[in-house]
Amino acid sequence: MNTFIIQRHKVIHSIIALCFLLSYSLTNAQQSSSIHSKNTEVKIDSIISLLTLEEKVSLVHAQSKFSTPGIPRLGIPEIWMSDGPHGVRGEINWDNWGYADWTNDSITAFPALTCLAATFNPSLSNDYGISVGEEARYRKKDILLGPGVNIYRTPLNGRNFEYMGEDPFLASKMVVPYIKGVQQNGVSACVKHYVLNNQEEWRDHINVKVSERALHEIYLPAFKAAIMEGGAWSLMGSYNKHNGQYCSHHDKLINTILKGDWGFDGVVITDWGSAHDTKEAILNGLDIEMGTGTDGLTTNQKNAYDNYYLAYPFLQLLKSGEIDEKYVDDKVRRILRLMYRTTMSSNRPMGRMNNVEHHEVARKVxxxxxxxxxxxxxxxxxxxxxxxxxxxxxxxxxxxxxxxxxxxxxxxxxxxxxxxxxxxxxxxxxxxxxxxxxxxxxxxxxxxxxxxxxxxxxxxxxxxxxxxxxxxxxxxxxxxxxxxxxxxxxxxxxxxxxxxxxxxxxxxxxxxxxxxxxxxxxxxxxxxxxxxxxxxxxxxxxxxxxxxxxxxxxxxxxxxxxPFSFPKKLKDNAAHFYGDISYPGDSINQEYKEGILVGYRWHDTKKIKPLFPFGFGLSYSSFDLTDITTDKKSYTPKSQIKVTCTVSNTGTKDGAEVVQVYVGKSKSKVQRAFKELKGFNKVNLNAGEQKTIEILINTDDLSFYNESTANWQLETGNYYIYVGNASDHITKKIKFTIN
Incomplete structure (x- = not known):
């Protein structure tokens, strides 16, 4: 009898502790975002200790088209997701892709992300993120499935309109403020599609072969910025393979790079149906599985979601001891961390939808x-x-x-x-x-x-x-x-x-x-x-x-x-120059033969004149760029280059010009693009007005990815800065040296 009472008291104390943990009020915004704080991690560990093995596994896969289950007995809420980098999608049925025909789910539609990238205005990207985040929060969404930062490689890609163009630097600078804007509403941005999902043809299985250098210099930087600078709380894997392994549970991409090198502490979510193997999903860093079409999902079969790769098959491997419980604990820890940032945060704003301010942001973008x-x-x-x-x-x-x-x-x-x-x-x-x-x-x-x-x-x-x-x-x-x-x-x-x-x-x-x-x-x-x-x-x-x-x-x-080049003809595009194996592949494999020479890098380096170049755009006014200088002629690693430029509106209309700074390496020991975008500044000027601006470039950002050492390397020697208002319209070229 005494043993029973002691055990009952332990259970009661655990429940009281959990109630305190779930209702714990963070005292300020800084604490609510400080997920690395010991208090939050202690709370998460306490919750994990109360979960059964079955409850842990239930958290890592879907319960409907766009939600994962909570744990009702412990007050742990569901997680609700929605499509929509450009706005929150209408409500979808529980078990199929039909619309639920709600009458209160009409939203503000914001411009596609190609348009946002074309603004070259990071501040406006933040306004966009705040607005779409407010609408997601008002609709009670915890994860907004976007933004997309896959690189524009071919003009035939059906999904290019969802992304931010061909240049990794531009995409990086535009995605970070978007993410911060969304997440200040207590809604997680889910950056997608990680990685190399640069076409829709055969996207569900095509095996992409690309050099390590191109992977790190072209296709990963915007994802890296989204995680390390934007602090994104979730990320979506892509459908395709890379070097024979599906990207949604890819050991190198997720375990080594994302969660290792970049220190990502958030949640990796599949694209809908992009999981293919239970053990790979467990061991290679997948945290939440959504949309898998196993065992009659679309026919509403009872318990269909239990047949997901990370559902009953996962539970069986845990119970047999073949898979250590630490793997499910890590996934649950990340999911609970996401919850404390979103649905279990005590100071989430309420959100807003279809208000005048959102319409004005949409109009301005x-x-x-x-x-x-x-x-x-x-x-x-x-x-x-x-x-x-x-x-x-x-x-x-x-x-x-x-x-x-x-x-x-x-x-x-x-x-x-x-x-x-x-x-x-x-x-x-x-x-x-x-x-x-x-x-x-x-x-x-x-x-x-x-x-x-x-x-x-x-x-x-x-x-x-x-x-x-x-x-x-x-x-x-x-x-x-x-x-x-x-x-x-x-x-x-x-x-x-x-x-x-x-x-x-x-x-x-x-x-x-x-x-x-x-x-x-x-x-x-x-x-x-x-x-x-x-x-x-x-x-x-x-x-x-x-x-x-x-x-x-x-x-x-x-x-x-x-935000991307317009080639005169399709063969002028780098992906199409090398024939079918480069695009669209042979239905099984695909090789990115152009390597790092994507977009304007290809046109510049190969001297193939585009119809319209990257960074190009006219105005009803006219602008002059003068007095272009650098602060020094030589620099050392881990220093900053300061480029100064006077911008004058010489026309009769108020307007804005984008000053673009490119850098090229002279006599490099490796293949280089002729020049690469490394800085830009959008300047608003009244008619007749002039302003002097500064653009800072970190010398370490001029490094190339050295495949032999699997690390970044900054070459010494002579470089050139190119300052202009389009990739093919350069006003001044300046030589400098890195010692």
């Missing part, structure tokens, strides 16, 4: 990310004159771009189309419209052709263009399968749905034409020389039409810069 690529005879801006008739032609002028595209599709509270935005802003000019072409409705992993008469649409568009003084062709890609969409790559580089032929026909009747491209990818442009103006407008979310109209009429001076 959209208008600041639009890139003016051509402006012959000052075609743009188009004045609001009662004597002018503007023909707006193209399906993309009215098509919704928040739906479709795969997992990033959104249920927006509203979406202003380009046509609607133009009609609202032009009070005097006459706006007429014709669809011109049709593409059919959006559907995942299949193409649904349009039922409309293509010839009739073309005839109507030509007649409309004949009536107008100005033609604005709003075309490009969309979020259908084989366009900018998850689950498949583009099938051709040119414009789809007969748009090239339509443009040719329109030019025969009206040569005063400008083009607004809506896309997340570069396209071939055989018609470029014949049009007067060209804007790259991306997928701009809820405020798309307003932002486009602001730039077209001149209320906003365009300041966006391309």
């Amino acid at each position: 959209a208008s600041e990310g639009i890139v003016l690529l051509k402006n012959e005879n000052n075609f743009f801006p188009i004045k609001d004159d009662k004597n002018i008739t503007i023909a707006v032609i193209g399906e993309n002028a009215t098509r919704s771009m928040t739906i479709g595209g795969g997992s990033s599709e959104l249920k927006a509270q509203f979406e202003i189309s380009p046509l609607e935005g133009l009609k609202k802003i032009y009070k005097n000019a006459t706006i007429i419209h014709a669809m011109g072409y049709a593409s059919g409705p959006s559907a995942y992993a299949k193409v649904l052709p349009s039922t409309l008469d293509a010839e009739k649409l073309k005839t109507e568009a030509i007649a409309t263009a004949q009536k107008a003084d100005i033609v604005l062709f709003v075309g490009g890609l969309n979020k259908n399968h084989h366009q900018d969409c998850e689950g498949g790559d583009r099938l051709k580089f040119g414009l789809p749905f007969g748009q090239e032929d339509l443009i040719d026909e329109l030019l025969k009747v009206n040569k005063n034409m400008g083009v607004i491209l809506v896309s997340g990818n570069a396209v071939e442009m055989p018609w470029l020389e014949q049009v007067n103006g060209l804007m790259q407008s991306w997928y701009l979310g809820s405020m798309a039409g307003q932002a486009i109209a602001d730039v077209v009429i001149g209320n906003v001076n365009p300041s966006g810069k391309l």
Whole structure:
């Protein structure tokens, strides 16, 4: 009897201790984010000691499409996730991909991350992260599945619009403030897709072979910055393999690099269905398994989730003693740590959704990310004159771009189309419209052709263009399968749905034409020389039409810069230069034969002129870069180079210029790109104003990855700094030395 009482008292004390732990109130924001504090880790260890083996295993795999279970008897909550680097996705059913048809899950759609990268504005990236984090928090999400930082390698990748371009330095500088903004709301950013998921074709199994140097210099830096500078709390593995092992449970990528070298203390989550082996998942650092299609998941079979690789099979290995319990304890520890940062944090804000401030952030990102690529005879801006008739032609002028595209599709509270935005802003000019072409409705992993008469649409568009003084062709890609969409790559580089032929026909009747491209990818442009103006407008979310109209009429001076190169033809792109084994592979293996020469690195080094270069973007104003100097002529390792530049707005409109600093190594002992982006600064200037800016570069950031020593190495000798406003428009070259 006495033994029973003693045991009962122990249980009661444990429950009281746990209740205290779960309700423990952190006294300030600094303590709540200090996950390395001994107090938090002691609390986590205490909870682990109370969990049964079955409860531990239950925490490391899904219980529904977008949640993992809690432990009700101990008050440990569930974890709820949502797709959406560009906004919080509509609610999905428990066991299948159908929408739950809620009436309160419509959100603000923010511009795609290609647009955010095109702003070259880290401060605005932070505003974006805060806003989307607030919406996720209001929707009671604990993990937001984004942002994506896979490198733009080929313009055919269907998912490029979700990422931040071709340059690892730009992606690193833009992703860090985004993550911090999201996570200040007590919502975890989940950086994806780690790593080498640079195409959708065969993504679920393709084995990517890439040099160690290219891996570390091109494909890992943005993930590294997200973890070590941004402090991301979770990370999503990719579907593909690297050197024969699936990336979602890859020993070197996860155990050695992510959790070892980078000290990641958060949670590694599968992409949905990217786990393939129980033992590899256990031993190689996977913490939460989501979306595996084992044993009738989509048919709602009872206990389907128990058949996941990290579910019943994991439990059996633990019970048999074949796998040490320390492995499940480490996963549970990371998950509880995530909970203390999110759902078990006592000072989480409440969040906000669809408020005016979010709409303004969406509008600012959209208008600041639009890139003016051509402006012959000052075609743009188009004045609001009662004597002018503007023909707006193209399906993309009215098509919704928040739906479709795969997992990033959104249920927006509203979406202003380009046509609607133009009609609202032009009070005097006459706006007429014709669809011109049709593409059919959006559907995942299949193409649904349009039922409309293509010839009739073309005839109507030509007649409309004949009536107008100005033609604005709003075309490009969309979020259908084989366009900018998850689950498949583009099938051709040119414009789809007969748009090239339509443009040719329109030019025969009206040569005063400008083009607004809506896309997340570069396209071939055989018609470029014949049009007067060209804007790259991306997928701009809820405020798309307003932002486009602001730039077209001149209320906003365009300041966006391309985050990736536009090649003239597909073979000019490095991934396509080496043939099928380089892209898309042979269906089993793929070799990144271009190595470190991705994007502008390839164009510069191989002297292949792009159609439009990385970092390029025009303005309605003009800017001069003068008095460009460095503080010294020679530097030592672990020092800083200070580049000083005076930027002058010599035009008549207020605007912004992006000063870009590239560095190249002279006579390197290893292959180098001609130059690489190492610093940038976006400067806002009133007409006639000038400012002097400083850009700091750490000399150690000029190191290359030495494969023979598996470490970074800084070469001594002569280097060159290139300062300009695009990768191919350099104002000054400065020689310096590292001793």
